[in-house]
Amino acid sequence: MRIPVAVTRRMPRWLRVVVATLTLVLGVVVVIRPTTSLDLLAWLIGAGLVLAGLLQLVERPGFDAETDRPSVWRVAGAIVWLVGGVLVLALPGLTVRLVAVVVGVGLLINGVLSVVSGLRRSATLDARIAGISFGIAELVFGVLALAWPDITLLIVAVVFGARLIMGGALELWSVARGEPRAAFRPKTAPGPVRRWTRTVAAVVALALAVGAAVVSGSVHGASPVVDSFYAAPRDVPAQPGRLIRAEPFTRDVPANARGWRILYTTERGDGSAAVASGLVVVPKDGSGPWPVIDWAHGTTGFAQNCAPSLAKHPFESGALFSLDKVVDSGWALVATDYIGLGTAGPHPYLIGPDTAHAVLDAARAAPQLAVAHLGAHNVVWGHSQGGGAALWTGATAKRYAPELEIDGVAALAPASNLPALVDHLPSVTGGSVFASYVAAAYTAIYSDVSFRAYIRPGAQVTVREMSKRCLAEPGVLVSVLHALALTRDPVIFSKDPNTGPLGKRIAQNVPPAGIGAPLLIAQGAADQLVIPSAQSAYVDGLCAAGQQVDYRTYAGLDHVPLVEAGSPAIPDLIAWTHDRFDGVPVAPGCTRRAE
Known part of the structure; x- marks a missing residue:
């Protein structure tokens, strides 16, 4: 028809x-x-x-x-x-x-x-x-x-x-x-x-x-779900560093250890009250008191459900691959989730004072968990985002928490030279994911930094959605797909983020000198994210300011391999930490070693 x-x-x-x-x-x-x-x-x-x-x-x-x-x-x-x-x-x-x-x-x-x-x-x-x-x-x-x-x-x-x-x-x-x-x-x-x-x-x-x-x-x-444990009660103590609640925690805790998750009070950089969560792990054998490793975790995300304590693998998600060595050494672990991860946000991603307060207040609150038998001596460890947090913790401790005994600070591939890091992100595969966390945090916390002023219009939806996904959840594959697509045009910023109000705020959050405790900085010589030249420039600034620092670089190691179990940096870190708890003096001034 x-x-x-x-x-x-x-x-x-x-x-x-x-x-x-x-x-x-x-x-x-x-x-x-x-x-x-x-x-x-x-x-x-x-x-x-x-x-x-x-x-x-x-x-x-x-x-x-x-x-x-x-x-x-x-x-x-x-x-x-x-x-x-x-x-x-x-x-x-x-x-x-x-x-x-x-x-x-x-x-x-x-x-x-x-x-x-x-x-x-x-x-x-x-x-x-x-x-x-x-x-x-x-x-x-x-x-x-x-x-x-x-x-x-x-x-x-x-x-x-x-x-x-x-x-x-x-x-x-x-x-x-x-x-x-x-x-x-x-x-x-x-x-x-x-x-x-x-x-x-x-x-x-x-x-x-x-x-x-x-x-x-x-x-x-498969995305982590925030449960009622992280909700702040109505009668939150006004003083930072107070334990609100604790309960047993067993996920990925070694067989020879016991663990708890905790909720405690802290304070943002502007002085406003906040609540944060974290984990406490102690050896099962013995009675303590245990020397404490205060762990500042690497990047896990910006959204509330990105807390390591919510992740399927809570310690590895923040790049702590050596918990067994911590426990075997007879040390306890106190690991903050930071503000805004687990608890109400926004999360202060790469914002120094806020994250330092969360680390220090976890060290204050954890000893109030009497059953853990924590000692008075602390060494701060941190990797990547947490490495920057560790540096800020060392610089802030005497003013913010003078009662704490901080015997040393170890920053592993720290996010220290923030202007150089942010400038380098477009050159990194997947760098747009980290850039989305920076954009989300800085525009949420600083009123003078506008999202629309810095993110190009065509990328705004992509960047906002990226910032909602955790690195440890399957949904980040969508972000990775976009990151791969963006490799042909990786610039998500409409103008240089190191200029204007955002540039001012980024520079403001570079960890300062003035760390009173012995300082170790470890850096992979093949790091593609935190590049060695930028780290070396940051260390040069510390040395010029008179800061004592032991700077060690490791040939052939990229960002995460630096802290994996087989890395030569890990036995060095363990030995250095033993010396700190034992009170062994450090060499004054700046020392540099290529391992």
Whole structure:
């Protein structure tokens, strides 16, 4: 059967070539560099939505053979796409997040309409299966679009880019073959092969949607959940360093040790009261009092559920791979989660005084857990973010907690030279994840630092979503995907973060000299994140200020391998810490050793 057509209009050949070529080229650009195009994504999606609506109107499977007109459901779906496209094009200032919402809502509405269309009594079996399958797939993808706005943007960019490439290529092929192009063209009724091919495609789309939903559910479900232990009671003590509550903790605690998680009071850098959580581990054999290692953990994230005490592997998540050696040495461990991880935020990521207070107040509060039998002597350890926190702890201790006995400070690959670190992040694979934590923390804590002023518009949704994911949870794979995509254009900042209010605040949080306890700084010579030259420049500044420091570099070791169990830095750290607890004097001034 042939469907009669009332209107046939030909487009000039030269115009078809120009439009097809531009479409093809634009599609290639979007697919190759989707994140670069995020700033223009609203325009691309708007045009794509309009095109999708027009194609849905003229597509043959959408026609009702009895009336020679497009089915009412297909017309309704086409109108949804057209309205969405016009909305996006009419509002060029629409945020990228809202563009994702438009796409998600459009998918949901079209999904409902497709399911309803498939349930028509007059529909053939293949049309029923195709309509219902496509509809459910659209519903699932619509929900995922709203649940994962940042990854949706990347996928939408690639999908629309692919659509543009195919459309442009097909049009050029059509011109080359000399075929006329019409707004509406006569078409023969589809045969069984074509009809069932569409049905199979619909079922495949449904299977992909279900698979995506299962993966999404497992990723979301695997994220740590903050429980009631971390909630501050109404009668919080006013004094920092007071133990609020404690309960036994066994996850990844060595067999020859006992553990507890604690909640305690602390104080932000501006003097406002806060609550933090942490872990305490002591040897099981013996009665103490145990010398204490005050551990400042490496980066785990910015969101509240990123506390190491909530993670599946609480000690390794913050890069403490040598807890067994701590216990075997007859020492206790007091490990803060910092403010805003576990407890109410925001978390002061790479903000010195706040994290130092959390470390010191954990050392104050933990001895109030009488059953742990903690001693009076402390050595502070920290890695990466925690290395910077350890340096700040040493510089702050005498003023903030003069009653504590701090026998030494060991900073392992510390985040010390913050301007150099932030400047280097665009060169690091995955550096945008750490940059998102910096942006989230500094804009949340400092009123003079604006997120919109420093993060380029096309990357704002991506950066905000990255900052919500913990490094130890499966959802960070989405952030890694974006980080890999951003390697072609890794700059998420619209202007140099080391300038203006943000630059001032970053410089303000460089750990100062004036650490009264013996200081050890260890650095991997092959570190790709905290680069050795930046660390050396920081140490030069300490030495010039008269700070005693034992600076050791380790050939061939990257950022995390420096603190893994097989690293030569670990026995050096253990031996150095034994000397601190034993009161062995350190050499004055600056010493440098390459191990």
